[in-house]
Amino acid sequence: MREATLKDVATRAGVSIRTVSNVVNGYAPVSDALRAKVETALGELDYRPNVIARNLKQGRSGLLGLVVPELDVPYFAELARATIAAGRRHGYTVMVDQTDADPERERELLTRNSRLALFDGLILSPLTLTVQDLRVRGNRAPIVLLGEHLFDGSFSHVAIDNVAAAREATEHLIALGRTRIAAIGDQPYQTGETAQLRTAGYRQALERAGIAYDPRLVRPTERFHRRLGAAAATELMALPSPPDAIFCYNDLLALGALRSLVRAGVRVPDDVAVIGIDGIEEGEFSMPSLSTVAPDKQQIATLAVESLVALIEGTAAPAPAEVRAAHTLLPRESTLGISGLGVSGLGISG
Amino acid sequence: MREATLKDVATRAGVSIRTVSNVVNGYAPVSDALRAKVETALGELDYRPNVIARNLKQGRSGLLGLVVPELDVPYFAELARATIAAGRRHGYTVMVDQTDADPERERELLTRNSRLALFDGLILSPLTLTVQDLRVRGNRAPIVLLGEHLFDGSFSHVAIDNVAAAREATEHLIALGRTRIAAIGDQPYQTGETAQLRTAGYRQALERAGIAYDPRLVRPTERFHRRLGAAAATELMALPSPPDAIFCYNDLLALGALRSLVRAGVRVPDDVAVIGIDGIEEGEFSMPSLSTVAPDKQQIATLAVESLVALIEGTAAPAPAEVRAAHTLLPRESTLGISGLGVSGLGISG
DNA sequence: CTGAAAGCGCTAACAG
DNA sequence: CTGTTAGCGCTTTCAG
Numbered sequence: 001m002r003e004a005t006l007k008d009v010a011t012r013a014g015v016s017i018r019t020v021s022n023v024v025n026g027y028a029p030v031s032d033a034l035r036a037k038v039e040t041a042l043g044e045l046d047y048r049p050n051v052i053a054r055n056l057k058q059g060r061s062g063l064l065g066l067v068v069p070e071l072d073v074p075y076f077a078e079l080a081r082a083t084i085a086a087g088r089r090h091g092y093t094v095m096v097d098q099t100d101a102d103p104e105r106e107r108e109l110l111t112r113n114s115r116l117a118l119f120d121g122l123i124l125s126p127l128t129l130t131v132q133d134l135r136v137r138g139n140r141a142p143i144v145l146l147g148e149h150l151f152d153g154s155f156s157h158v159a160i161d162n163v164a165a166a167r168e169a170t171e172h173l174i175a176l177g178r179t180r181i182a183a184i185g186d187q188p189y190q191t192g193e194t195a196q197l198r199t200a201g202y203r204q205a206l207e208r209a210g211i212a213y214d215p216r217l218v219r220p221t222e223r224f225h226r227r228l229g230a231a232a233a234t235e236l237m238a239l240p241s242p243p244d245a246i247f248c249y250n251d252l253l254a255l256g257a258l259r260s261l262v263r264a265g266v267r268v269p270d271d272v273a274v275i276g277i278d279g280i281e282e283g284e285f286s287m288p289s290l291s292t293v294a295p296d297k298q299q300i301a302t303l304a305v306e307s308l309v310a311l312i313e314g315t316a317a318p319a320p321a322e323v324r325a326a327h328t329l330l331p332r333e334s335t336l337g338i339s340g341l342g343v344s345g346l347g348i349s350g
Numbered sequence: 351m352r353e354a355t356l357k358d359v360a361t362r363a364g365v366s367i368r369t370v371s372n373v374v375n376g377y378a379p380v381s382d383a384l385r386a387k388v389e390t391a392l393g394e395l396d397y398r399p400n401v402i403a404r405n406l407k408q409g410r411s412g413l414l415g416l417v418v419p420e421l422d423v424p425y426f427a428e429l430a431r432a433t434i435a436a437g438r439r440h441g442y443t444v445m446v447d448q449t450d451a452d453p454e455r456e457r458e459l460l461t462r463n464s465r466l467a468l469f470d471g472l473i474l475s476p477l478t479l480t481v482q483d484l485r486v487r488g489n490r491a492p493i494v495l496l497g498e499h500l501f502d503g504s505f506s507h508v509a510i511d512n513v514a515a516a517r518e519a520t521e522h523l524i525a526l527g528r529t530r531i532a533a534i535g536d537q538p539y540q541t542g543e544t545a546q547l548r549t550a551g552y553r554q555a556l557e558r559a560g561i562a563y564d565p566r567l568v569r570p571t572e573r574f575h576r577r578l579g580a581a582a583a584t585e586l587m588a589l590p591s592p593p594d595a596i597f598c599y600n601d602l603l604a605l606g607a608l609r610s611l612v613r614a615g616v617r618v619p620d621d622v623a624v625i626g627i628d629g630i631e632e633g634e635f636s637m638p639s640l641s642t643v644a645p646d647k648q649q650i651a652t653l654a655v656e657s658l659v660a661l662i663e664g665t666a667a668p669a670p671a672e673v674r675a676a677h678t679l680l681p682r683e684s685t686l687g688i689s690g691l692g693v694s695g696l697g698i699s700g
Numbered sequence: 701c702t703g704a705a706a707g708c709g710c711t712a713a714c715a716g
Numbered sequence: 717c718t719g720t721t722a723g724c725g726c727t728t729t730c731a732g
Contacts (some may be wrong), residue, residue: 003490005709016719021711024462031717048490051467052411053709056402056724062465065445071430072631077422084421084448093465095415095445098434112374115412115443117401118468140353140398226635259635263688281422285576285609287637338613355725366703371727381701403725406708 004045013041024049055118064092064308065119065141067109069101069127073224073252074280075297076125079146082301083123090309092120101223103128112138121308128191131155142311144304149193156311156320158304160295160327162194166201168329169275169293170247174209176273176335178245181206182217184232184257185224185249198249198277217243224249229256237266244272245335251276251283251292258286258334274334288333296326354395363391374399405468414442414658415469415491417459419451419477423574423602424630425647426475429496432651433473440659442470451573453478462488471658478541481505492661494654499543506661506670508654510645510677512544516551518679519625519643520597524559526623526685528595531556532567534582534607535574535599548599548627567593574599579606587616594622595685601626601633601642608636608684624684638683646676 006024010017015034022030023038024047030038041047055061066083068076080096087094097116099105106129109116116122117139125146134143134155148159173181183202187195199218206213216239219232229248233256236243248254254276261268268274268288276283279294303323310316333339356374360367365384372380373388374397380388391397405411416433418426430446437444447466449455456479459466466472467489475496484493484505498509523531533552537545549568556563566589569582579598583606586593598604604626611618618624618638626633629644653673660666683689 006711007709017710018712018720019718022718025711027712029717034718048467048488049462050406050709051463051465051489052402052406052409053724054711055468056400056406056709056726057711059402059724061402061468063468071421071434071446072424072427074422074424074427077424077427080421080446081448081450085450093447095447096421096430097443097445098431100431100435112399113401115401117398118405118411118413138398139401226631230635255632255635259637259639262637281576282605282632285580285605287609287612289609356727357725367705367726368703368728369701372702375727377727379701384702400725403708404727406710406725407727409708 003050004047005050006047009038009041009045009047012045013037060120060312061118062092063119064094064305065116065122066094066096066125067106067116067122068096068098068125071096071098074282075250075252075278078280079125079297079301082297083305086298086301086305090305092305092309094123094305095119099127101127107133110134110137110139114139117141121312123304123308142308144308144311146300146304147194148197149191153322154320156307156323158300158307158323158325160300160325162197163201163204165277165293165295165327166198166247166249167205168201168327169277170202170205171209172291172329172331172335173245173247173273173275174205174211176245176269178273179211180214180217180241180243181211181245181247182219182236182243183247183249184219184221184229184236184253186218186220187222188220195249202247221249221253224252226252226256226259229253230260231256233257233260234264237261237264237272242272245269246272246274248274248276251278251280251290254290254292254334255282255286258288258290262287269333269335269337279328279330283332286334288338291332291335292330294328294330296328300325353400354397355400356397359388359391359395359397362395363387410470410662411468412442413469414444414655415466415472416444416446416475417456417466417472418446418448418475421446421448424632425600425602425628428630429475429647429651432647433655436648436651436655440655442655442659444473444655445469449477451477457483460484460487460489464489467491471662473654473658492658494658494661496650496654497544498547499541503672504670506657506673508650508657508673508675510650510675512547513551513554515627515643515645515677516548516597516599517555518551518677519627520552520555521559522625522641522679522681522685523595523597523623524555524561526595526619528593528623529561530564530567530591530593531561531595531597532569532586532593533597533599534569534571534579534586534603536568536570537572538570545599552597571599571603574602576602576606576609579603580610581606583607583610584614587611587614587622592622595619596622596624598624598626601628601630601640604640604642604684605632605636608638608640612637619683619685619687629678629680633682636684638688641682641685642680644678644680646678650675 084094221228275291283290571578625641633640
């Protein structure tokens with residue numbers, strides 16, 4: 001017993017298919033008499049429209065896809081929330097996928113037979129895609145990219161100024177009087193563009209303050225995860241002359257570092273100040289709370305959706321735009337200290 | 351200049367549409383001569399298949415939808431990751447949406463014209479849906495529900511045993527010798543089924559241990575967020591006789607409570623032990639780390655996808671199944687204490 | 701191995 | 717206000 005079609009309903013109600021369609025979609029006015037008959041038939045047959053057929057006819061699905069490396073990285077989860085909201089404001093339904101940071105899966109998205117070709121447009125936060133990959137893509141959906149990876153100007157892009165964000169984070173530490181400032185999260189290879197920009201910002205800040213760059217204080221990490229931040233912080237503290245501040249390339253690294261420091265009895269921020277980037281909510285509730293530079297996720301999402309919708313609806317020339325979103329320094333306890341307690345930091349007490 | 355269709359390619363290559371389709375899909379063998387011609391035309395016209403048309407013909411999209419209340423609640427983000435992986439193993443692409451815990455949006459999902467009707471099946475984690483809503487739903491996609499909300503046996507369901515999970519968490523606190531055990535997260539109204547089951551488990555544990563139930567120690571919260579957990583913990587500590595342990599209905603509440611306790615100079619776990627439910631990664635990195643009861647998210651995702659796929663592919667009778675997933679107690683520092691330091695807890699040190 | 705053609709279910713232009 | 721009908725672009729049966 002297959003699903004009822006419009007035709008089945010029309011037959012049963014003794015009207016034309018057109019009338020049924022009108023009733024279902026509330027289009028043209030339908031006389032009450034017919035409407036009643038149709039409604040009855042609709043109910044009896046338990047009619048549900050075939051959305052795929054409708055989409056085919058209309059040439060659109062009303063769906064936007066957001067693809068991020070990892071959904072359980074809070075930054076991406078928070079960004080997803082903002083993007084879904086922005087999509088709704090434009091009449092689109094945003095659905096989210098993740099690639100597990102797997103290069104092959106990133107590439108799959110763009111292939112001819114990707115299921116995401118069914119979406120009207122895609123917002124991608126790529127890790128390993130090359131411009132080449134984007135160029136030969138086999139699906140037709142317009143694309144907007146997130147982040148500064150891939151920078152050749154042939155695709156629309158939304159990102160914060162990563163150099164400035166990193167510089168401001170580092171300058172905040174310098175303003176606190178710190179001089180041995182470590183950095184966790186460098187990725188000096190192919191796909192580490194964002195990390196490299198943050199390294200550049202870090203070094204700019206040091207330079208401007210006349211602080212010598214010490215490569216031993218810069219720890220690379222393959223990914224931006226808590227565990228790696230914790231490990232790197234431990235290593236740093238084992239140095240002959242350990243840092244008095246740590247700039248982490250994202251909040252997750254910073255949160256990991258925070259725990260390993262406090263756990264080891266290091267007082268934060270008295271002994272070591274810590275700052276991250278991302279502005280995730282988790283950082284408001286760590287102990288101590290985490291200072292951070294927060295990209296305006298709301299704005300990133302809005303700009304990305306607007307660019308994409310313009311591309312889809314042809315209201316913008318497909319000339320790719322490089323859009324810059326705002327970021328804000330949010331100093332909290334991990335650099336300012338725990339106020340209102342008359343104490344100098346958090347540590348282990350017996 | 352519209353997108354090239356199969357027909358365009360066929361015309362250009364001087365072959366039939368059928369042959370082009372075969373080449374594109376690698377179906378029936380095609381002679382090398384024709385294949386070459388087709389490939390050329392494909393390239394010249396930059397052909398990309400219309401996935402919607404294909405789906406219409408095939409009657410499926412290969413897409414599964416996962417809908418959760420809030421993606422930036424780590425439990426759901428982690429569950430999403432597991433579900434996406436499980437979907438892939440079954441040949442489906444899972445895409446994720448969120449409702450912002452908005453009743454109206456939950457209901458929208460089920461309407462006749464919901465865009466999610468385009469998905470082959472839906473996994474929903476509902477908050478406010480009623481069985482009635484589910485019954486009159488206008489879209490055709492099979493549904494599997496997550497969580498214990500809605501319990502009338504007419505829809506497939508995957509959930510942990512919430513009563514047992516809560517009981518075990520509470521028993522863990524009791525085993526530590528705690529007797530004034532508070533609870534944060536009750537929701538004594540319509541849509542708070544899960545919370546109510548956890549309250550039941552909490553009370554069972556108290557009863558079995560012969561500890562009197564004290565309603566002042568039970569704090570309701572509208573949502574399961576960090577901020578509310580922090581506020582509730584602060585209130586509890588202001589009681590004439592404050593608790594010596596707190597069972598939070600999820601990890602986010604617990605993490606909020608943790609911060610407010612430590613921030614106030616309360617030693618955790620010496621003065622107050624804390625435990626949550628969810629087993630989110632964040633709890634491994636808080637200071638102190640968070641004891642928790644972890645639902646097996648991998649298993650939940652796998653079971654949900656399996657049930658759904660069986661429904662879609664008709665390999666299972668549509669007889670709804672109530673599936674129970676496993677959970678595990680993970681004791682960590684917030685109840686066991688910080689080992690290896692010879693100290694008794696974390697606090698503020700001057 | 702390849703071509704012709706039916707038709708998936710729906711929308712909307714065209715007629716009346 | 718309502719009926720008829722031509723496709724949307726693709727897959728696939730049926731012939732050849």
